[in-house]
Amino acid sequence: MNLNEGDSAPDFTMPATAGRKVSLADYAGKPFVLYFYPKADTTGCTKEACAFQEALPQLGHLGLDVIGVSRDPMKALEKFAEKYSLTFPLASDAEGAVTEAYGTWVEKSMYGRKYMGIERSTFLVGPDGKIAKIWRKVSVTGHAADVLKAAQALG
Template identity: 75%
Template sequence: MSVAEGDQAPDFTLPATGGRTVSRAGYKGRPFILYFYPKADTPGCTKEACAFQEALPALGGIGIDVIGVSKDKMPALEKFAAKYNLAFPLASDESGAVVEAFGAWVEKSMYGRKYMGIDRSTFLVGADGRIAKAWRGVKVPGHAKAVMDAAAALQKA
C-alpha cells in the first residue's frame, strides 16, 4: 500500500525519544512533517536529521512539527538523538506497520542483491490530516530546505 498527495494520512501511534508518544491523533488540526529514514546514526540519516534539526526553529515559527521514523529500537534512537541534540521526536516502528502504511517499505538493490528496506521518504501532512506533499527516494542535500519551503507555502495557503 502507498499513500499519495491528497490521501488521508494513515493512523499511527509510536513510542518516541524523550519518553514521548507520537500519533496522528495527537497532531489533529495541526500540520506536521513525518519523515522515514533507514537507520539511526548512519551518514545519510545523520545528515538528514541534523538538517531537520537546523530547520526546527523556522518550522516551529510557522507551527509545524517534525517526526522522524525508522525501524530502530528505542535505545538506538535515544542514543542517536542525544548524540546530535535532536529536539524533535524520533519514533520507533519496530513492526514496520507505519512504514508499510505510508508505502516506505520497498525492494532495494545493492551490488546486485535485492532486499527490503526503508525508502527515504518525507510526508507533509496538513492540518486536515491529508498528505499535502510527498517526497520519495529522497536525496539528503537540500531536502530539508525543500520541505521547509513547501511547509511555509502550505501555511500561507
C-alpha cells in the same frame, strides 16, 4: 500501499525518544512533517536529521512539528538523538506497520543483492490530516530546505 497527495494520512501511534509517544491524533488540526529514514546514526540519516534539527526554528514558526521514523529499536534512537542533540521525536516503528502504511518499506538493491528496507521519504501533512506533499527517494542535500519551502506554501 500507494499514497498520493490529497489522501488522508494513515493512522499511527509509536514510542518516541525522550519517553514520548507520537500519534496521528496528537496532531489533529496541526500540520506536521513525518519523515522516514533507513537507519539511525548512519551518514545520510545523520545529515538529514541534523538538517531538520537546524530547520526546526523556521518550521516551528510555521507551527510545524517534525517526526523522524525508522525501524530501529528505541535504545538506538535514544543514543542517536542524544549524540546529535536532536530535540524532535524520533519514533520507533519496530513492527513496521507504519512504514508499510506509508509505502516506505520497499525492495532495495545493493551490489546486486535484493533486500527490504526503508525508502527515504517525507510526508508533509496539512492541518486537515491530509497529505499535502510527498517526497520519495529523497536526496538528503537541500531536502530540509525543500520541505520548509513547501510548508511555507501551505500558508
